[in-house]
Amino acid sequence: MAAVESAWSGGGSPYAANSKKFGMWLFIISDALTFSALLMAYTYLRLSTPNWPMPFHFSPSIIFSSIMTFCLLSSSLTMVMAVHAMHHGNRKSTVGWLLATIAGGVAFVVLHATEWMNLINHEHMTPFSNQWDVPLFGATFFGITGLHMTHVAIGVIYLAIITFAVGRGKFKYEDVEVAGLYWHFVDLVWMFVFPLVYLMSAKI
């Protein structure tokens, strides 16, 4: 009798979560390991290189990246609001919050691309060489921020599809919730990239 009532005996849902949500969590875990490997490689090089460059001026780099952090954090809040609205079955409000989230993501990508162009054009920094003779700086910087920007860009496309479908009365609450999980994860990764890559190399 006890075995039948166990959550693990089959027929039930041991995590009390649907398969989409559980699948997204597993993806997030594997993606988190990818990012932590990259960030650990970066941290290792940062600490073990005596002449690590610190090229990020307060203006524009640190101001830009702080505003980008604000954009992502705020878009996470609007995403939570979208999930909250969908939970109460308010599709119109959900679409509004999702559009605000997409706006935050697009602002992030635009600011980040501007920042990249600034580094490439004014600091002559590429993934392979730079003026400070520490090529690994460019390699890790563009590698980490590039992979993160790709995630943001994919997230914007993902959210756009969800927004379109929700607006047309398709998709359920769980679909918005799962998209939210992905978006919050992208935000979470930036919480590590911003201090490690930008703040640790700020020009004092």
Added chain:
Amino acid sequence: MSAHATTHVEEAEHGTIKSFSVVWIILLVLTAIEVFLAYKQIQPVLMLVALVGLSVIKAAMIIAYFMHLKFERFSLFLTLFPMLIFCILMMLVFMPDSMRSLLMRAQ
């Protein structure tokens, strides 16, 4: 507790607009502290520990409230948590070694 009762409790604990806004404000304040710390003359290792420490708090808040893990079943948390242990173990291997190679280069 039956499955129905569990669902009911979870719905009550989904979080409110007020709690989400409070979390958002705390995250912004922690970010501001990080930017402030970046302009202090601190050794790279201490700076790294301080910044990563604050980031871990921020990440925990995002996971708990925004990603809703605080209100999920505990079994889901237990399934996901070992990843973090592996990350910490890996960091414990890499961090001392990075200092060792810095000393070797300095000599």
